[in-house]
Structures are given as C-alpha cells and as structure tokens.
Amino acid sequence: MGSDSVRGIDRRRLLGWGGLAAAGVVAAGAPLADARPGHAAPAPTGSGIPPDARPGGAYDRYVAGLAAEDRFSGVVMLSHRGRTVLSRSYGMADEEKGIRNHEGVAFNLSSAGKPFGAVAVMQLVQRGEVNLWDTVGTYLTGFAEEIAEQVTIHHLLSGTSGLNTPEEDLRRVFQSREEVREFYEQWARRSKPVAPPGTPTHHAGAEVAIPALIVEAVTGMTYWDYVEEHVFRRCGMTGTAFYTRPQWLTDEHIAHSYMRQADGSRVDAVRNLDKGSPDPYQLGKNPGRNFIDPPGDGGFATAPDLVRFAHALGDGTVLDRPYAEVLTAAKMPHPPQVGGRNGRAATADASFGAYSMPVGIVEGQWVIGRAGVNPGSVASWNIYPDTGWVGVILGNHDDDVPFQEIVQRETQAVLGRGAGG
Template sequence: MQTRLLEKIKTVQNENEFSGSVLVAHGMKPITELSFGYAIRSERIKNNLSTRFGIASGCKIFTAVGICQLVEKGKLSFSTRLDECLNVEFPHFDKRITIHHLLTHTAGIPDYFDEEVMDDFEELWLDNPMYKIRSLRDFLPLFQNKPMKLNVGERFHYNNAGYILLGLIIEQASGQAFSDYIQTNIFPQADMTESGYFEFDALPSNTSVGYIDFPDGTWKTNIYSLPAKGGSDGGAYVTVNDMGKFWHALVNGHILRKETLEQMLTPHAQVDEEEDHYGYGVWVEKKGKEVHKYHVMGYDPGVSFHSAFYPSDCITVVVCSNKSEGAYGVMKGIEQIISEERNK
C-alpha cells in the first residue's frame, strides 16, 4: 500500500503542482509522509513535515470540542439558548437559537461570508480592514445587525458566523480568550505541540506563507486576504503530524468522554440528498447505514486543507497546502488507493 500511495500522491502532485505536506497513518503508525513545494517562495524555503499550515475552516472541529468540554463541565448544554449564554445583543435573531443549532449550521442566522451569494473573500475587507480583525468581537459588525437568513432549524446552511458565536460562548463560559482556551484545553491533550492561533504579522518559525496563483503565472501572498488573526470559525495553524495526533486522541477518548464524543460524531444534519451529513464541527459521510469517514476541510485564499479518519480501516489522512487549491486532488487520490486496497 505504501508504494502505491507514494506513486499516486507524486502523480497528483506533478499534475497540479501541489505545495504542502501529506500524512497517511494507520493508528499512530505513519504509512506515508511527504512534503512538496515552498513554505516561503521568495526565500526558496521548502515545506517539510514540521511546517505549520493554516487550515481555514478545518479548525471548526476544535471549536466544537471546546463546546463539548464545557458541556461536560456543566457550564453549558447543547440545548442552551444563545441569549442565555452570550451577553451580546442580536436585535433580529430568533430567540429559539440553541448551541445545537449553531454547531450543526441550522441556526438560520446571517453569515458574514455567505458562500451562497459571495465568491470573493477579499470583498469583506473593503469596509472592515483585515488588519483590525484580531479578536472574535471584531467579527461582530460583519453580521450582528443583519436579519435572519432562514427559520431556525429549517435546513443546513454552512455558516462561519455561527462558529464565531460559539467561540464567544467559549470565552464567556470559560473566562479565557478563545485561542488561549484551545491551546490550554485541547492541543495539550492531543500532544499538538506545534499548533496554535497565530497573527499574520507575528508568525513563528517554520510556518508556511499562503499563496494565490494567477493564470499568467504570477502570484501574491494572502497577507491582505484574511483576518490578521483567525478565529473560532477558521484560522488555526497545524502540522500534519499534530493533526494526525488530534484524530487519534479524539476517537480514542483522550479529549472527550465516550457519550459526548458519540453526540459530537452523530450525523445531526443532512447536507444533501446523498451521503453527506454534519455532526458537531465535523462532516460525516455515510455509505448505507455505516459511517465511511469523519472529515474536515478548509479553503481560504492561499489555503486548502483536507483531513479524515476512516473508522473501518483505522486510517487517518491529513493534507495541508499553502495554495488556494490542491488538497482535494491529493485527498481523492489517496482515497482511491485506500478503497482499492480495502476491496482486494
């Protein structure tokens, strides 16, 4: 399997000029570890297995775990209403919105970046400069006074603003800044020693820069495309090995109790008419009645990320890229080999 994976990944990389790092592991044992491209192009510094990558929305799973931990401590419940656990005024929001609705993207609230009507993330910063977005409350003016988009519980609608609210709830319930909470209560439990929420203008060593490529072969970095510091909806930096450790710690009960983990991984919201569902901060893909994989993904300008755990095979895959595209193709190639090996 290892040889076939190596060949497949290298083929996809050559076709798409993939830049980033890849981990495929069985349990905690790596099967394949590879890196391609440059973490910093101008200095020709290569990506390596210890390079930190932004993972955009892939870190919603950390936010969901934080909420689950506070539920275990009795500070919240999944049925707690938004207006009961967050001292912020939302004049047009439905009073029936609960933490469960926010976790499953079924709250119906407006999003600050609505993927159903917007396609250029950089439009957000025309009136709200990205260099001023450094805390969760800095995101509030982007959606706080807008009307509801849908009725509560009407349907799944992927929503970044909902996860900003969940981060604010964590701050209020824990008394810690969101990033401090995650780096104190989640990353250590998974031995994620290299991961964190960093500011664009104060990145630590061995952190990749995100790149936006243009059709004519030119490029730019994403420094002016994203908030100065990411929040609870997206913005963490991880290494592929740290993300592999996270999956292992999560599914083996090192971070949450068994019953809480089961609640988190339950396919609560159906995303489409096929196999995709959403739990708490994690996508759940089913084949028939069985769960095929739990997975997370993230896309921002200069960032593409996919990671999954396949319970029937006990295989973890992490694909981090510092380009706007590329992670999906590598992920699909890896899944093809896993499927073929399973069906031998």
C-alpha cells in the same frame, strides 16, 4: 471566516457539507474507534495495509505526479493505528527564504479548523457548564430577541440556525488580536434570522462566531487561548496554534500561502497584503490581512498534529468517549450532491451533518473529517474509525490543485478501493 471554495468548486460539497436538514433527533451515530496501536479496530484485509496506501503505491505516485507538474505544494500523510504509513512533503514553505515544506511545517487550515470550536463547546457541555438546548441569550446579550430566545447551541453547531450573517470586509487589514475580536463580535451580532430555527443555513458565519463568543463568556478566556490550552495542548499538538501575522512572516515553521493571480503569477499572500484572490468565490480575499484568524475559525496545524487530534478524539483525551461520539454522530442527512468539474458523484455514499463537520458512509465505512480552502492554501483531515486510518492533506498553493480528487484518492487508497496507476 475561512472559505470552502476554490477555483469554482463548491467545497461544501467536497464531503457533503452542504445544507443540513432540520435539527432534530440524532440519527445513526459515527462511533470513534481508538486508532492507537493495540486497540480494537478491525484491520484491513490481506496484509493490513492496502497496496495503494503504501509508499510507492497508487496514492503516493499520484501526489508525486501532481507535485512534479507544479500542481501540489505541501504535505500528505497516512497513519494507521498510530503508525505513520506514508508521509510526503513537496514544494517550498517560504520561497523567499528557501525553506522547504516538511512534516514540522504548519499550514493555514481555513474551515478545516472549525471543529476545534465545536470540541471546545462540547468540553463545556461535558463539564456541565453549557447545555446544547440552551439558547444564545442564556450566555450572550445584544442579539435580536428572535435569536436570543429561539436559536440554541445545537442549532448553531449543527448548521440549522436559520441565520444569515452579513458579508465580511475582506479588504480590511487588521493590526491586533483585539481589533479582530471586536470586529467579528459585532459582525456576529448583525446576524439576521432568515428562516425558523431548525432550517439548514448553508454554513452561515454566525454558526461559527457565536459559539466562540459563548466559549469566551463561559470560560473568561479568549477563544484562541482556550482552544490552544484545552484542545491543542491536551492533544499534544505542539506545532499547532492561532498564529498571528508577525509570526507568519518570521517563523520558519509556518508555510506561506501562495495565491495565483489573474496574470498567471503567484504571490506570497502574507507579504503582499495589497493582493487578493481572483477566484470569484473568494474575490479579493487575502488571509494575511487578518492579524489572527477569527474566533471559531482557521488556525495553523502540522500534519502529525492533526493525526494526534484524530487519536485524541478517539481515545478520550480531548473529550470523554460518549461526548466525542455526540460531536461526530450523524444529526441529519444531506441531500445527494454532485461535485467536481466533471459532475462525478461526491465522495460520500451517504453524507450527514455532525457538529461543525460532515460525516459520511463510504464503501460501508464511516469517514469523519473536515476540509477548508483559503486563497493560497488547502487543508483536509479525515478519520476512518472503522479501520484505524487517518489521512491529512495540507497545501500552500491554491491554483490547479485538484483538491477534491486528492481527497477521493486518499479515501480509495485506505479503503483498498484504489484506481491504480
């Protein structure tokens, strides 16, 4: 499964995605404003576009400076009410072929792709085919009785299942979709309850894998096919997919992930399956070894497609508005977190767990989104529904990338609270 950690920083704390409090009544909601032109989201003060969010503004200059120092390779995008305000691309998508990063390049999402699975489940809830209070055993066999009869879909999506999943075999090289699916199905079935359902379980892998299995059991489709057809295509995300390793190797529109090695060199992950990350949080991992990302996790997306996904959540395209609001509504509060190398407070003033993603209140505004990190890649998408902004950060280097700070700078820029410089 995709990781939320890189270079010793706990990515679960990036946007408050730490342990979720016990499952219970939905707390204050995070309603999604329609971000399309002409729809009623209050505009930022002044001219409508904060100076730091404009081309040539503080955020633009900050990312350009990182790229000039070889500390960022990828794409950043800011969109306001459906209009692209800032789009910048830096570095190489494929150094061997001399292909540069650009808006049409898809990047590995890691954990930033996990909310797609929650959307898929909520579509089944909307259609009356699944209930959030149903237990795992309602749809799946082969799980221990204490899981099958006590853990609900709500527990899984809200990160309060009380389950622990065994460590993955990070060094295995998979050769087919079928092999990946079989391995992760058996991996999910080896989950063990370590606390009563309703207990925060810190991003357990089972909470991603089991809902994907339920989607397959209910629809009769593979998780990948269902999400591509009913989420990506419905949202108009034509450059987004669960690409396979052969596609990653040959398609010029997929960014290769470059991992920094212990000796200081960078290697192309997908062309060097014998190499792995030296990061202690992902030791030995190489995302290219998975023939395809595990069900419920990852995928590849372009920056414009993630903006389209954000709009589709807000305008009823992918889920009816009430169900989208259930998806993103704050369930339970996260405890105060401290993140970053220098101990500064985490991004959100107040952070909550929603379904497969954190939501937070920053400077009095809701922020909805998800971040993820794999060896050789970083990804983040944020929705600012109160003012109609969407921000995307996609990168294909994993070393010396001040990822948390980039996200914070994005937030400061769109909220008009920039640090300048």
